[in-house]
Amino acid sequence: MAATIFDVAKHAGVSIGTVSRVLNNKDRVSPATRERVLKAVRELDYHANAFARGLASQESNTLGLVIPQVNDPFFFQIVRGVEDAATDEGYSLLIASQPRPAREHRYLDLFRRGNVDAMVLVAIDVYIHEIQQIAARGVPIVLAQQDVGKNIPAFLADNYSGSRAMTEHLLGHGYRRLAYIAGTNYTPDSRERLRAMQDVLAEHGLSMGPEYIVPGDYLQDSGYRAMLELLQRPVLPEAVFAANDQMAIDAIRAIQESGLRVPEDIAVVGFDDIPMSSYVSPALTTIQQPVYEMGWHAAKRAIAMIGPEENVEERTLASPRVMLLPASLVVRKSCGC
Amino acid sequence: MAATIFDVAKHAGVSIGTVSRVLNNKDRVSPATRERVLKAVRELDYHANAFARGLASQESNTLGLVIPQVNDPFFFQIVRGVEDAATDEGYSLLIASQPRPAREHRYLDLFRRGNVDAMVLVAIDVYIHEIQQIAARGVPIVLAQQDVGKNIPAFLADNYSGSRAMTEHLLGHGYRRLAYIAGTNYTPDSRERLRAMQDVLAEHGLSMGPEYIVPGDYLQDSGYRAMLELLQRPVLPEAVFAANDQMAIDAIRAIQESGLRVPEDIAVVGFDDIPMSSYVSPALTTIQQPVYEMGWHAAKRAIAMIGPEENVEERTLASPRVMLLPASLVVRKSCGC
DNA sequence: GCACATTTTGGAGGCGCTTGCTAGAATAAA
DNA sequence: TTTATTCTAGCAAGCGCCTCCAAAATGTGC
The missing domain is CATH 1.10.260.40 (lambda repressor-like DNA-binding domains)
Structure with missing residues (x-):
């Protein structure tokens, strides 16, 4: 004993x-x-004893983290950021992957029991009312890589600026006919990236026909299929901007298999800067998101919001609700540099 | 309230x-x-309320997981396996990354307080006495991807068999002069893989000179440097077996930069089957470890060991202590197939 | 050395739940 | 119907810690 x-x-x-x-x-x-x-x-x-302490003090000194059930290095980085920040503040980490259908809202149950003092939700599909239900119990919530509005703080990459920088870089190469392989349609990320692209084009007196904007879903095959579709166009695009690296890499494969060269015939760029991107040939020009930092900031913010139930709202609003973290251009070979 | x-x-x-x-x-x-x-x-x-329940019942219904502070898809997979198994058994997951120097043994403190009912340690460097200290408190411990002996159950990939299969595959291609790029010297993994290789060679009346066994450390640059060294040999190897994929991929780069071709001039194979391996050119032939399963089994075992303190030892020994999970050959292009 | 302000410490109540013990209800056996 | 046996449910004693309140100790100014 x-x-x-x-x-x-x-x-x-x-x-x-x-x-x-x-x-x-x-x-x-x-x-x-x-x-x-x-x-x-x-x-x-x-x-x-943590239980006795938790029971008596009504605090768990634990941070809850919910991440999608996806095998993606991207999320691993976020977890590291969150973990470092939590440790830094003397907090433990309770992790739950996004519920598979069979165990829906499991993490909600988990966290709702008063196990966690605050929680960080990463890029997961939750309904606003669920989040608010938790927030109503006085448990601060912070989102990362996602935004639902409604007074819930969110940390996002600056998709718009990143995409602008990339588009300008492509125009700097002299490309005029650009194409976009979109991410899952309804995600704000993909929309923001497209919007920035179109804005920059417009500022240069250019535009992109709808036939050069093809849908994808962020996953492997979709980049390949989307590129195949673009290759059918009577006039090929000079540069293709994919909404993420995974699709960009598969687009490169499609182009190469069709006998064309990257970037000589068609330039391809992506978004995310996953580890693989520096290994493909040609190395992928892309946008790097500050993933680790996103997790770190989100966790710090969530912990900072912990306190007496009465003024959760007040504390929530004390700082800017949405924080855009800088996304920076990583220039490699696939753009023609 | x-x-x-x-x-x-x-x-x-x-x-x-x-x-x-x-x-x-x-x-x-x-x-x-x-x-x-x-x-x-x-x-x-x-x-x-989880605290009240934990305090009264002396059980946390929580599984502790310690993983290295490394950004590796490999570990992410393990975490998923552990998480699924834990959820399956109605357990939550408390995660700690391996302590950075500054917070040494932090997770020990964490788990020692009675926060977890059992724990899974993945490939981390701990001293036996630390583990035994925890085990002495009645908290079952299971290791994954690592073994320290001393009655602590361990789940490992079958490095020996996997490496045997790979070596036989290479010999089947007709290669006779093989080379090995080792992992960090003292890890049993790397040693086992080498041993299997040498055994198979011996069975075929062949052997590998010490000049064809070069050290690496599992990380990026070391594969590149090791290959450069191998390229200095008066007689080049016909096939190179790297102790992990990361080094194999960098070895390929070294070969290609020196003007030679893979696999025509030198074949290269790896171990692990990381996601990148199917993307490099040529696609890497490698050994796949059942990582997810390893996490899953380790967690199940750990939970199964939970019970009255008196007979922890008895339960520990009820099943085989070391479990080798099958590692299977993944044939792609880099071997010459 | 005294009265009073201030700092330090002891003690008890309570946080929400589990669980062994026991009384009472229900059922079976006589 | 009475007695013995099984079920069911209430009671209360903790689990180990925090925290408020009051008591004790120490310090201050006269």
Whole structure:
């Protein structure tokens, strides 16, 4: 049986109240007693029981993290950022993958029981009312890589600026006929990226016909299929901008298999900067998102929002609700550089 | 304030003991009362407080997972396996990355406080005595991708068989002069893989000179450097077996940059089957490890070992201590197929 | 050395739940 | 019907810690 606070108190010749106080350095305790208690703690190898502490203090010192059930290095990076920030603040991490249909909202149950003091939701499909239901219980929520509005803080990559930079880079190469392979239709990310592209084109007196905007779904095959479709056009595009790297890489494959060269015949660029992008041939020019930082900031923010239930809302609104993290151009070979 | 068991009891007109019993379906409760209680639970949207439950029952229903602080898809897969298994058993997951120097043994503290009922340690460097210290507190420990002996169950990939299969495959191609790019020297993985290779060669009356065994460290540059070294040999190897895919991919790059072709001039194969391996050119022939399964089995085993402190040891030894999961050959292009 | 302000410490109540014990209800056996 | 046996459900004692309140110790100014 592990030592309890009672054992420590007895061993140090003080009351449990005093032990508790030095452990949580709340009220003042005289240096002499403090040292006696600390010594006892060391000698007994005492570690406060997290349940008792949680029950008594109504705080778990734990951060909940929900991520999609997807095998993507992208998310791993976010987790690392969140974990570092949480550790930094003395918080533990409780992780749940997005529910498969069979266990829907499992994480909700989990976190709803008062297990976590705050939570970070990464790019997952949740309904606003679910989030608000949790927030209503006084558990701060922060979103990453996703935004639902409604006073829920969100950390996003600056898709618009990133996409603008990329488009300008392509125009700088002299390309005029651009094409876009979109991500899943309804995601704001993909829409933002397209909007930036069209804005830049317009500013240069150019435009992109609808036949050069083909749908994809961010996954492997869709990039390949989309590119095949673009290759059917009577006039081929000079450069293709894919909404993510995965699709860009598959588009390159489609182009190469059709006997054309990248970037000589058609330039291809992506978005995300996944590890693979520097390994494909030609190496992919893309946009790097500050994924780790996104997780880090989201976690810090979530923890900062922890506090008395009464003024959650107030604290929520104290800082900007949406934070756009810079997305930067990574120039490699596939753009023609 | 969330509803407590007391609220439910009052609402259902029973005692809290009864509510607890229907919630944990331990002792028998008459169907009528059970239904009344369940109804109250639903109406009040009651969720048992995990701390109170943990404190009273001395169980956390949580599985601890420690993984290296490495950004590797490999570990992500393991986490998924562990998570699925844990969820399956009604357990939550508390995750800790391997401590950076500054926060050494942080996870130990974390888990030692009685936060977790069992733990899975993945490929991390811990000292045996630390593990035993935890085990001594009655917390079952299972290792994955690592083995320290001493009665601690371990789940490993069958490196020996996998490497044998690969070596035989290479010999089947007619290659006779093989080379090996080793992983970090002291890891048993790398040693096992090399041993299998040498055994197969010996069985065919062949051998590999020490000048064809070069050290690497599993990371990017080392594969490149190692290959450069191999390219200095007066007689070049016909096939190179790298201890992991990352190094194999970099070896390919080194070969190609030196003006030679893969696999025509030198064949290259790896171990792990990371996602990138099917994308490089030529696509990499490699060995696939059942990573997800490893996590899954390790978690299941750890949970199965939970129980009264007295007979932890007994339960530990009830099943085989070391489990080797099959590693299978994935044939692509880089071997010459 | 005294009265009073201030700092430090002890102690008890309570956080929400599990569980062994027991009384009462229901059923079976006599 | 009475007695013995099984079910069912209430009660209360914790689980280990935090925190408020009051008591004790220490310090201050006169």
